[in-house]
Amino acid sequence: MTHDNPNPDALLGLGFGFWASKALLTAIELDVFTLLGEHPHRMEQLRDRLGLQQRGTKDWLDALVSLGVLERAGDTYANGVEADAFLDRNKPTYVGGLLEMANARLYPFWGSLTEALRTGQPQNEAKFGEDFFAALYQEPLRLEQFLHAMTGISLGAAHAMAEKFPWDEHSTVVDIGTAEGCLPVALALRHTHLTGGGFDLPTVAPIFEKYVAANGLANRLRFHAGDFFTDPLPDADVLVMGHILHDWGLDQKLLLIGKAYAALPVGGALIIYDSVIDDDRRANTFGLLMSLNMLIETQEGFDYTGTECKDWLASAGFRHSYVEPLVGPDSMVVGIK
Amino acid sequence: MTHDNPNPDALLGLGFGFWASKALLTAIELDVFTLLGEHPHRMEQLRDRLGLQQRGTKDWLDALVSLGVLERAGDTYANGVEADAFLDRNKPTYVGGLLEMANARLYPFWGSLTEALRTGQPQNEAKFGEDFFAALYQEPLRLEQFLHAMTGISLGAAHAMAEKFPWDEHSTVVDIGTAEGCLPVALALRHTHLTGGGFDLPTVAPIFEKYVAANGLANRLRFHAGDFFTDPLPDADVLVMGHILHDWGLDQKLLLIGKAYAALPVGGALIIYDSVIDDDRRANTFGLLMSLNMLIETQEGFDYTGTECKDWLASAGFRHSYVEPLVGPDSMVVGIK
8 A cells, every 4th residue: 555645445445355356256156267268258158158147247257357367359258368277177277176165165254254253263164063174075076176176276386396395305205185196296297206195084095096197106106094183194204284284273283293203204304385474474465364264264273474383393303494485375384303 | 467377376366355355344343443543552452442352363463464454563553544544433534334334235245246147136135125225214323324434435536526627617516416415515615616515315414414514615505305316406507426327227327317417507517427437348347346236236227438428428418528537446427518
């Protein structure tokens, strides 16, 4: 914001920011980008294919044009470059799964943010005695879609981590809470000497194995079934925990870091990555809001600064640690045993 | 968005934009900025005064710091310059009323945007057979707060219009749908030869008269009670319709423009202002989304481009018209009879 001649435009833009956000989320819900991934459509075709009536539809599409999400030539709409790469369900780089969940679940749940701050209680299905994620893990098809969405989200960080860590000094890596195996696959494709795999709940096994085989890595990466609270972690030179620690309270965070320390050899590394908050807590807006999302979604979870995480690593016995940015709001915190 | 090396960050930022938006709206709901308008508060004081528990509260406040809304020194939070001017309820420049309404009503209603596009039907209280605005106009205190919020929203446009129209060529002005009278007061304060007033529903009279008297203009501005669909409009050299036309369908828009034409002298002017959409419908995001908000809030309302509005003015008989930007997303369309 600029302060020379204060005006309320920036505040109004922020306050009404949910309009643009919901316009995009509804487009993902209606699968506009998959349809336009087939070929550009004229307005009326698009309306017919989407089952929409006339009122407001052009405003909505043109708002997405003005936001750079869609492109329009004459009366014909096409995907913008990013939307085509990341919101067309038929492309492997689809990240819409997370935004589908944001639309269906988080948008309404965040409507209770005030109550969350007053009570400290989650505002998701837990309010009604349900456990969304437990239910998700019981439904193989939905679980596969969800874990694939996680791949879309983690791919950028995985590629960055493949470049920014001295993998030539290590032979084996296991990703804790691996989902499809996005991270170990990216690492193994880039560094052909690496072997290892991923650790996750047993129901994830076939989904991991399918993804790894599709990437031709079944001979180098294998699945380790387990629960990271009740089972020991696999041995490896490097263990990775991505978008895991922030789901849990401090005691559980320390427990997980301690279990990683126990599983690593001397000289081994634990790589933690999340939307790590800057130490002064005034730059990484997404990380701060992600932490607030942990209030909405979990009993005790929170995001954290690099220094907080380094302190936890030190208290678990790691002799050295450092923070390095990966991509977007994500950074990794590396602890060396 | 940049396309050299497509990444999903901009799409994810837009899709999750409701997080930052709701963080601000909740702060307005809890009246954080009025409290900090008294004096800066330490975190714990602030939490106590707001009745909040510990979990997530610091994340929420620091997210507002990262967004430039709040400032923080050590553990002490203060309003940013804009928040202090526009979100402290005790200042005359408060615009939070509109955002309070956005928080309490529009945020949940926009959750049904997909249904709105499928059905073309409003998604506000009308879904349940209620009429929010009719009820509002029956409650004097709430109405006064609402109309005062409208003043906050219109003040910037009113000041711009005071500079950007040749008021020295005209003697009288009446603002149609005037609310508190923000616009005629701004014009009359800047141009001491102007007289006139505001036209609105009869229940608005005492609120208008209080605001006009507080500005020392009771001798130059008077209230005209009426319904702009059933009563003739007052005579004046200049009639103004601000944030009015977009609430209505095309037939009613044309009816209102025709009634203004009938009331004006030859050489008189109708000034229409709204978040006028650029003719190519690809620049004024707020105007396009405001039009989508008319889908959510009204039976037939929509926003429009400058050229559309000029066409309507021409069809009503206005001999000349032009579009001129005012402030932020608002422009005025001027028709000369």
